[in-house]
């Protein structure tokens with residue numbers, strides 16, 4: 001079995017792929033869109049993508065792709081993300097002029113960067129390990145990358161500092177995705193159900209009513225996200241995660257009830273998600 005991840009060897013997503021699918025071979029892809037496309041087309045059996053981080057927030061593009069690609073979520077997991085600052089050998093902290101990394105990683109270390117390396121410019125890269133590889137290839141000791149310790153080893157960089165994230169409870173939630181419709185792939189131990197929906201325009205109380213379908217049935221909402229509706233300025237898509245399984249009658253009834261007031265509704269997955277690991 002092959003599982004797609006975004007980035008190159010040493011990316012956090014590769015570690016997440018190994019954790020979520022221990023028996024599979026991880027396959028690198030350049031972009032999140034390419035991961036979704038590979039899963040949807042059956043080129044790979046599964047994919048692993050980050051969806052949110054406990055310090056820097058949601059990975060918005062992946063919310064959009066969950067809706068637009070014919071895939072479903074089959075597993076979710078929070079993983080501890082521990083960042084290193086790394087540079088070619090001979091580098092010193094006060095000579096660092098630029099720090100390259102994925103915007104999520106730069107965001108998770110923004111306090112450290114402004115306190116410790118105020119002189120350095122932040123440079124966005126496609127993934128953390130790709131930034132480490134590029135810094136290693138350039139051999140420029142004034143350029144550093146933020147990535148995993150594994151990426152430093154992979155590309156022969158010297159670790160200048162470790163654990164540089166702004167809080168030690170730094171976790172990224174990853175999702176395992178597969179092709180096909182969520183309704184046909186309800187996980188037998190599902191404890192989380194994700195849905196995206198749009199509401200009719202200018203209906204007073206519509207958002208309140210959409211959430212009431214869950215509250216009326218004592219269902220626990222774990223997360224809510226909104227994304228702009230493409231081509232309709234001021235209109236949104238709402239993503240809701242509910243504790244419980246689509247196989248449970250109250251949750252299914254809540255989603256049927258919801259469909260009475262939505263203009264679009266897609267079940268994204270009914271899957272198992274382990275509790276956030278302790279610090």
Ligand SMILES: O=C(O)C(=O)C[C@]1(C(=O)O)C=C[C@@H](O)C=C1
Pocket residue numbers: 006007010011012013014050053059081102104105126127128129172
């Ligand atoms: O760049 C990587 O190493 C990734 O796996 C991507 C990613 C992300 O997009 O959130 C994954 C985990 C960390 O939060 C930082 C970056």
